Amino acid sequence: MDRSKKSINHYFIRALLLSLIIHMAFLFSHFDFKKNNLIGVNQEKKIKIVLIDDEKRTSDKKVEEKKRQIVNSSQKTPVDEKVDSKFLGKTNQLFERQTVAKQIGSFKDAGLGVEHGSDWLSNKIQNIENPIIKPKTKKINHMLSKEKISLKDLLVNQNMAKQIIANKETASKGIRSGDRLKIGPSMNNDFIEDVKLGDFTKLNTTEYKYFGFYDRIRKRLEQFWGNSLQEKARKLQARGGRIPAGENKITSLKVTIDKMGNITNVFLKSTSGIIELDEAAIESFKQAGPFPNPPKGMIENGYAEIEWGFVVKS
Template identity: 30%
Template sequence: MAVLRAILCSFMFHFLVIVGLIWLAPKLQLPEPEVIEVTLSDEQKIFNALKPKDRSVVRQAVVPEKMKLPEDETLARFLSEQKQRVKEETQAAKSGMTQNRSNRESTVNKPEPAPPKVAEQKKQQHNTEDVDKDGYRNVDISKELAEMKRYNDGFSSVGESLPTDVKVGSFTALNTDRYLFYTFYARVEELIRYRWETRVQQAIDQFDRIDRINAGNRNWVTQAEFILDRNGNLRSALIMKSSGIKNFDMAAVNAFKEARIFPNPPQEMVKEDGYIHLVFSFTVRYSPPALVNRN
């Protein structure tokens, strides 16, 4: 009888243990890790996905008044600081931060303001000489000459890679519409341009003779996406389209990494995922110096 009781107790004990384990198993099971699906697309699909749904942002370049047209309601293909319409779209031949010569104030031979008495004497002199002996009236073109001088001082340059149908000219003139977040984009460019250009030059300095020949006289374009948090701190960078030269690609990424912080981003730029997504295109056109073969 004692043996039977022991067997029965053992059976009940093991039965309760099994039932308890079955009940506790789902509660003790670790949650399955979240799976993020990553799909690698071919380069052309990536490039098509990166084509801006909106228009390209370009740095504002002030053009001479005679080149402007009245503003209209047509849609310009570029966005910038101000709305502007021009008679013909052109781009400066020289690369660099986009600026026209009119933005560069001349500091050489800048005339000092005339003393009040001298200014009054000049005014009286102009009044008495309004009409010369042949009956022709004198015309004051000092304003036009001053504007011309400003355009002759320094040089014009363009910092963006523009469509091929924008012909090369003496300065940059583009049809633009006002972009709400232009100031932030301009600050980002100012923070990264020098860093990027420096790293590109370092990459070129490391070229051997064959590299210089192969890299010369063509465009090397890197397309990259940079993820910022809502405070403007760089969180990640992704090369979406390689230029074909690794050091050129890394020059773009490392320029952003070195700058690291892009202060005061507009909160309207924050997407649903809580981050700001910036897509930039970096174009290098290298013209190697003349190379002479030595036998």
Template identity: 30%
Template structure:
């Protein structure tokens, strides 16, 4: 690509590593007998029409259990907010007391730049690149933060979204927690490899979308790449994360189709921008 920045040891890069989760709500009852499960799963590259899906986001406080007039998000509970915002800090989603107090006092969230754990370029060697937490006071709970990928949502002092209750939220949250263990470390390793090989990555959102099939026990049986990112290392990291994170036991009965399968659509995003430091985010959609 002609206008893509070429990675070199001194190149400055911004990485936004995020998980995108799209949930297909399946209400068919579980039927059929037991089926012998294979120890292997199939990886395919296919093109599918968009499936009915909505974005599943992490639950946040405070919750008012009010059904919003309009929402593109599903979560643990219903929530209606006058203005949607996302926390400016990145990490496992939480709204802290201090930031909630600001909202109660009527202060408007100011326009702020995204901040997050930093890694210097010198960390891009062969050694591991551990994530560094944001500096906070020892007794402080830290600032509000989110690791959901929320393009188009303005930054604020907390995450506040219009959401509708999703019956199977807890199952998807378990899947995310498992994927979190493998996606970022494997992507880091592969990005290091890309740097060393002089790979070129464009400054945009690079999305790997997967179509996943589980059996009724939550074991992985097939992965289909419905939308490649264009970078093999990113696609490979996404596939690796699901392979290592599986199985996801005890899927809700309502998600199991008549043929005994559980169907998921999951996307992984890497966003790059040229700035002096490397910022690492993990998010689901």
């Protein structure tokens, strides 16, 4: 009976997690340098979490409208003039048609191949072109090591490698116009609405000088967001909760960092309506920090505030 119950619970959790298309939205572009909003910054190793009330949220509405979203996008030769776009990015980019990658995951451009290519072949190509070099170790049995590798084995492996690379363009996963130096389909995890899906993420962006710092934060968060969400999904299931289908659940945080990049405060600016999702967002940020070496231009009076959104689509 216990085994059957555990099996059902495990199936529920897997079904719930697989039904969630997870995006991390980056809904910020400016820092608010308001020292009077910093609460508890002198408390060592303590992070204060605050829910901003509706009155405060309404008063900030005009400021919010001016903010633009920082996104990842495929890079071509940057345009010289400034691009008037709702998106901020690494460089000034202008495309005839904007699209967002269909697959969700850490940002990457598509590799050369075909849409329904082989995952196995893609992995083989990646291993051949980017071999893992193991550290040298002392040989305990020199004669035995020689017997294990024959000339025939070397020739077979070389021929196999040549065949795999020769079939790269037609058999590995990717697209016909993909990058020869990339493997697999294009991916993106920015939460972007009103832009059509495509084989690449091509967005018109205005160059943002602090993009590199945001990108570092993004990559750190990607390491913790998924695991934290899985843990909270189990908690949600345990209390009999669920995420309504077809809804975007957005948790918006305002995070204060000091000049060393340490997190000093986390404000829950707006809730997703599901406490477990809010907790996952907060815990992910706490685990991802600190964020060393923030650009000096972003710091005022020793602190800066970053706004970050976490989105779960079901």
